[in-house]
Amino acid sequence: MADSNIPYNPKEEHTLVLIKPDGYARGLIGEVISRIEKRGFKIIGLKITIPTQEELEEHYFEHKDKHFFNSLCEYMSSGPIVAMVVEGSRVVQSFRNMMGDTNPALALPGTIRGDLARDWGPDRGVENIVHGSDSPQSADREIALWFPEMVD
Ligand code: GDP
Ligand code: MG
Numbered sequence: 001m002a003d004s005n006i007p008y009n010p011k012e013e014h015t016l017v018l019i020k021p022d023g024y025a026r027g028l029i030g031e032v033i034s035r036i037e038k039r040g041f042k043i044i045g046l047k048i049t050i051p052t053q054e055e056l057e058e059h060y061f062e063h064k065d066k067h068f069f070n071s072l073c074e075y076m077s078s079g080p081i082v083a084m085v086v087e088g089s090r091v092v093q094s095f096r097n098m099m100g101d102t103n104p105a106l107a108l109p110g111t112i113r114g115d116l117a118r119d120w121g122p123d124r125g126v127e128n129i130v131h132g133s134d135s136p137q138s139a140d141r142e143i144a145l146w147f148p149e150m151v152d
Contacts, residue, residue, distance in 0.1 A: 006044040006045070008044065008045075008085070008150045008151055009087075012087045012088070013087070013088065013089060013090060013091050013092060013136060013139075014044075014085055014086065014087050014091065014092075014136075014139055014140075014143060015085075015086050015091045015092045015095050015132055015133045015139045016083070016084070016085060016086075016131070016132070016133045016138075016139050016142035016143050016146060016147075017032075017036070017083070017084040017085075017086050017095060017130065017131065017132050018081050018082070018083050018084075018130065018131035018146075019032050019081060019082035019084075019129065019130055020075070020076060020081055020127065020128070020129055020130060020131060021075060021076065021078045021079040021080065021081055022075075022117075022118075022127040022128075022129055023081075023082075023116075023129040023130060024048075024079060024080050024081060024082060025079055026116075026129075028116060028129060029082055031112075031116065032082075032112060032129070032130060033084075035098060035112060036084075036086055036095070036098075039088075039094065039098065040088060041086050041087065041088035041091050041094070041095075042086070042087045042088060043084050043085070043086055043087075044085050044086070044087050044150075045083075045084060045085035045143075045147045045150050046082065046083070046084050046085075047082070047083050047146075047147075048080050048081070048082055048083075049080065049081060049083060049146075050077060050079065050080055050081070051076050051077050051081060052077065053073060053077065055145065055146075056072075056073045056076050056077060057073070058145055059142060059145060059146075060072060060073070060076075068125065068126055071125050071126050072126045075126045075127060083146045083147070085143055085146075085147055085150060092132070092133055092134075092135060092136050092139055095132040095133075096132055096134065097111070098111060098112055098132075099111060099112050099113055099130050099132050100112060100113040100114040101113065101114075102128060103120060103128075104117035104118060104119055104120060104127075104128055105119050105120065107128075112129055112130050113128050113129060113130070116129055117129045
């Protein structure tokens with residue numbers, strides 16, 4: 001809390017959004033932030049960082065035995081990402097809806113992934129521009145990981 005300009009209010013709902021390395025490299029930061037703001041949500045934390053292997057193993061702990069885990073970690077540490085704490089009523093489910101399906105080919109038009117993500121080819125197996133927490137409990141855990149200064 002001490003290092004944060006905007007106070008974290010535990011009574012509000014929050015989600016953790018990541019603009020992944022493909023989103024950063026393709027110049028889609030503004031587009032993603034614009035969609036979040038237009039939907040009426042408030043960005044209360046924002047940083048640019050290159051994730052470490054340790055951070056990714058914690059962030060994606062539920063996937064550590066999946067066949068795509070190594071390529072996921074390689075992709076996520078391949079360049080800068082933008083991490084955000086986003087606040088608003090029912091923001092967790094709303095941002096999941098805004099992201100669209102995990103697989104870009106299945107994501108509907110109108111969603112971030114459906115409008116912007118490239119198809120998963122052999123060379124780009126895990127890219128899909130954004131991450132959003134899948135439940136308020138996951139959001140709490142992920143915010144504590146990426147923004148410890150905000151919730152400590
Ligand atoms: P999300 O919550 O929609 O981001 O999806 P998950 O939590 O299931 O997976 C985390 C991330 O791993 C996804 O966003 C993709 O980047 C990647 N991923 C998930 N499922 C697959 C898969 O079946 N194949 C590959 N290659 N990557 C996947
Ligand atoms: Mg997930």
